[in-house]
Amino acid sequence: MSAPTTVRRALTGWGRTSPGVAEVAGIRSPEDVVALLAAGVPGRGVLPRGLGRSYGDAAQSSGGLVLDMTGCDRVLSVDTEQAVVRVEAGVDLDRLTRVLLPLGLWLPVVPGTRQVTVGGAIAADVHGKNHHVAGSFGAHVLELDLVTVDGKTHTLGPDGLDAALFWATVGGMGLTGVVVRATLACLRTETSYAVVVTERCRDLDHLLERLEEGEDPALPYSVAWFDAMARGRRLGRAVLTRGRLATRDDLPRRLARDPVRLPPTGGGPAFPIVPAGLVTRGTGMAFNELWYRKAPARPTTDVQSIGAFFQPLDGVRDWNRAYGPRGFCQYQCVVPFAEVDAFRRAVSLIAASGHPACLNVLKRMGPTGRGLLSFPAPGWTLAVDVPVRPGLERLFGQLDDLVLAAGGRVYLAKDARLPGGHLEEMYPRLGEFRAVRAAVDPDGILVSDLSRRLLG
Ligand SMILES: Cc1cc2nc3c(=O)[nH]c(=O)nc-3n(C[C@H](O)[C@H](O)[C@H](O)COP(=O)(O)OP(=O)(O)OC[C@H]3O[C@@H](n4cnc5c(N)ncnc54)[C@H](O)[C@@H]3O)c2cc1C
Numbered sequence: 001m002s003a004p005t006t007v008r009r010a011l012t013g014w015g016r017t018s019p020g021v022a023e024v025a026g027i028r029s030p031e032d033v034v035a036l037l038a039a040g041v042p043g044r045g046v047l048p049r050g051l052g053r054s055y056g057d058a059a060q061s062s063g064g065l066v067l068d069m070t071g072c073d074r075v076l077s078v079d080t081e082q083a084v085v086r087v088e089a090g091v092d093l094d095r096l097t098r099v100l101l102p103l104g105l106w107l108p109v110v111p112g113t114r115q116v117t118v119g120g121a122i123a124a125d126v127h128g129k130n131h132h133v134a135g136s137f138g139a140h141v142l143e144l145d146l147v148t149v150d151g152k153t154h155t156l157g158p159d160g161l162d163a164a165l166f167w168a169t170v171g172g173m174g175l176t177g178v179v180v181r182a183t184l185a186c187l188r189t190e191t192s193y194a195v196v197v198t199e200r201c202r203d204l205d206h207l208l209e210r211l212e213e214g215e216d217p218a219l220p221y222s223v224a225w226f227d228a229m230a231r232g233r234r235l236g237r238a239v240l241t242r243g244r245l246a247t248r249d250d251l252p253r254r255l256a257r258d259p260v261r262l263p264p265t266g267g268g269p270a271f272p273i274v275p276a277g278l279v280t281r282g283t284g285m286a287f288n289e290l291w292y293r294k295a296p297a298r299p300t301t302d303v304q305s306i307g308a309f310f311q312p313l314d315g316v317r318d319w320n321r322a323y324g325p326r327g328f329c330q331y332q333c334v335v336p337f338a339e340v341d342a343f344r345r346a347v348s349l350i351a352a353s354g355h356p357a358c359l360n361v362l363k364r365m366g367p368t369g370r371g372l373l374s375f376p377a378p379g380w381t382l383a384v385d386v387p388v389r390p391g392l393e394r395l396f397g398q399l400d401d402l403v404l405a406a407g408g409r410v411y412l413a414k415d416a417r418l419p420g421g422h423l424e425e426m427y428p429r430l431g432e433f434r435a436v437r438a439a440v441d442p443d444g445i446l447v448s449d450l451s452r453r454l455l456g
Contacts, residue, residue, distance in 0.1 A: 408426070
């Protein structure tokens with residue numbers, strides 16, 4: 001077998017900020033990873049990369065070797081009786097979904113895009129709209145194969161002898177080794193549709209109240225889009241959607257003919273690079289007004305495809321270009337429920353800053369998982385996408401201070417700029433993570449631009 005070819009490339013995250021140039025190796029199989037790492041990595045280290053959907057610098061390593069895992073993407077087996085699938089880690093959730101749905105299976109946790117690899121989903125321990133009931137992605141990983149920097153393959157489970165390495169890898173942002181295979185528990189579903197209840201909330205308090213009192217076990221998925229630019233009486237006005245997977249009986253006849261249909265992804269028009277960016281204060285406010293008004297004034301129930309409900313942006317190719325050549329940042333934080341006033345202040349700060357923000361998400365998170373660096377924690381989470389422009393760093397700095405004082409944290413998969421000193425306070429299990437990492441990679445060969453910035 002020939003060694004994977006490498007190409008010198010500039011890489012960025014989804015936000016298209018701070019590019020880093022690296023040698024990128026196209027990985028075709030787990031054996032490629034073993035061979036590369038066993039041969040030793042010269043220079044500035046090595047890092048696995050999936051589809052580059054983390055927003056900041058987590059999946060790039062300037063001057064180093066980056067392993068592009070997307071060619072290591074076979075679905076190895078599906079056990080329909082046990083509802084279990086075994087895959088190579090570079091397979092993306094879109095393709096996996098298309099394999100699973102016709103077999104009556106789906107994934108228990110999916111993020112807001114299916115354009116992520118299984119390896120990337122494990123490394124960020126991604127969460128979905130059902131975090132409060134299902135936990136995050138790692139809670140459904142039954143086993144994974146991890147290649148460490150010495151070229152050894154470790155088969156790890158959540159409760160085995162190597163459980164510490166498993167839980168350092170889940171949420172570990174690629175810094176413990178390269179996940180090459182994973183076995184995932186699946187969910188059963190009769191259809192590729194969701195029954196969705198949509199309602200408008202007039203302001204932030206109304207939204208938080210509805211999220212608190214409206215938790216309905218029969219509707220395990222919930223998320224709100226909120227207007228991050230509205231102020232005063234309309235601060236935090238929102239459109240709340242809650243849903244469940246549809247059964248065949250829920251479907252109207254025209255959909256029931258092919259209950260697991262999933263239209264092709266990304267076939268829509270691509271965004272050109274927009275010189276000055278489309279997202280300005282004016283367009284942002286107009287979009288938010290339209291989005292709020294478009295939602296029904298009274299709660300409405302309808303049937304939506306899983307794509308429309310779970311990953312609405314996947315229909316527009318390269319939508320991240322709409323922010324112009326300077327790119328954009330996402331700020332996602334979680335603040336404990338007891339600190340709801342700090343959360344309110346964070347929403348007010350964003351609205352008062354005048355920065356344009358249209359894609360804004362707010363939801364409740366459930367219990368903390370077992371991943372040493374996993375983001376989710378019980379509390380309120382918000383995520384806002386903001387174009388890079390003067391004053392943004394100041395706003396994010398103010399938000400950091402609020403979040404820190406409230407005992408909250410920022411999500412590393414979305415981060416491009418958090419100062420290093422904050423990590424210790426935000427992630428109380430960082431010391432345990434460092435110890436596991438030091439044991440498997442004493443020379444610090446696995447590095448990313450994010451780890452250089454935050455872990456030193
Ligand atoms: C539109 C959009 C919506 C999103 N919605 C959500 C959401 O709802 N919830 C959520 O939690 N996240 C969400 N995300 C973030 C996204 O799910 C994560 O950033 C995810 O990690 C991206 O996967 P990827 O394959 O693109 O990985 P990359 O971005 O390429 O890499 C992410 C990290 O994973 C590591 N990694 C990648 N492959 C491997 C591997 N094989 N072994 C070990 N480490 C590896 C990398 O080193 C890096 O640190 C969203 C992102 C976008 C663009």
